[in-house]
Amino acid sequence: MDVAAVQSQLIERINSGVLVVDQNCCLLYFNRFMESHSLLQASEVIGKTLFDIFPDAPQRWLQRKIQSVFMLNTPAFSSWEQRQFVFKMRHARPVTTSSEYMAQNITFIPICSDGQSEPDKVGIIVEDMTDVFFYQQKLKDTLKELEEVSRTDGLTKVSNRRYWEERFRIEFETAQRYEHDLSLIMFDLDKFKRINDEYGHQAGDLVLVKATELVQQILRKGDLLGRYGGEEFGIILPNTAEKGAFELAERIRSQFSLLTMQHDNRSINATMSMGICQFDSRFTRFEDMVTRADLALYQSKREGRNQVTIYQA
Known part of the structure; x- marks a missing residue:
């Protein structure tokens, strides 16, 4: 051979x-x-x-x-x-x-x-x-997509509640440890049931999507918007005192109130009510801020809706 x-x-x-x-x-x-x-x-x-x-x-x-x-x-x-x-x-x-x-x-x-x-x-x-x-x-792309899906709200594409609360816990503990400013804005859409009843649930979904798109365009890179439940959302604002949070909330509220949305050749206008809570060293859990921001939000509702209220102890 x-x-x-x-x-x-x-x-x-x-x-x-x-x-x-x-x-x-x-x-x-x-x-x-x-x-x-x-x-x-x-x-x-x-x-x-x-x-x-x-x-x-x-x-x-x-x-x-x-x-x-x-x-x-x-x-x-x-x-x-x-x-x-x-x-x-x-x-x-x-x-x-x-x-x-x-x-x-x-x-x-x-x-x-x-x-x-x-x-x-x-x-x-x-x-x-x-x-x-x-x-x-x-495989890498699929794992990345799965991770994204696991922390994203399916409709609005903002953070879902689980991921939002994980991030909020971290920001709260950071504010505790280093005495940094931290503010929370909670908001929901006014008379959202009426929008669903009058225009249909698809229109309601459209309003939620347009609201979150507008908010995302206004927020800074380090801020985090999340869907807390239904038509209620939360915005975590690291290194932000209540004055800055109020200015941001007013800007969002004002711009959204001027927004006209179209669905099935019908025009839809909506407003949102907002509540703000600033971190206080006496708080022991991030849920303390959520509770107080919600109280401020409900006060905005009681006083006529389409407004921003800062929680006062």
Whole structure:
């Protein structure tokens, strides 16, 4: 059996790239897989350096990797998870990924010529890991979506009550520990049952969505809006005293009262009532602030709706 011929045919036909370089990173071998994916012919590249052929390759990193194989006479490895690709080549997989380039595992193997104990060449094996990259990416995206769903209200897309209360507990404990300002706005839509009865529940849903969209546009990055239940919502305002909370609440209330919404060719106007509570060192739980902001909210309702009330002890 001609072992050399068998080896040559195997290397040409395996579904992995095989390159061989010398100590100057000049190419000595370039198999058919590499030709197919790089769109280069072996006859064009043999004798040239890796970096002439692949100018986008990480030159310093790749040189260090190859030199370490020569010096230590041991294999080295690079995973697609650490570096997505070393050689910029398009993948041929029938999948859609965020990258048009092949994800690669790279193995560097020392090669000793006959009769030598020290390597004078390095073999580089390129494995196409695009499928694994794609499915890992899909898994990561799915987990991110699930996390988002678990903390988001399905209708309004703001924080749901569970996540909102988790965040509020953290902000409350921070205010306790460091004596930071913290305010809470609780609000709900005035006569919301009448809107549902007169215009239908889809119209009621529309009003809830438009209200939260307007609030989100006004809030700062660190503020958090959450759906507390039904048509009631809460806004956590870190590092904000009651004066700032009142100004923000008035701005929201005023802009919403001027908003006209359209549903089934009918115009809908609505208002909201709001209550504010500022953190007090005598409070022991974040629920103490919710209770007091709710009391202020109900006072706004009793006094005619469409207004903002600050809780007074």
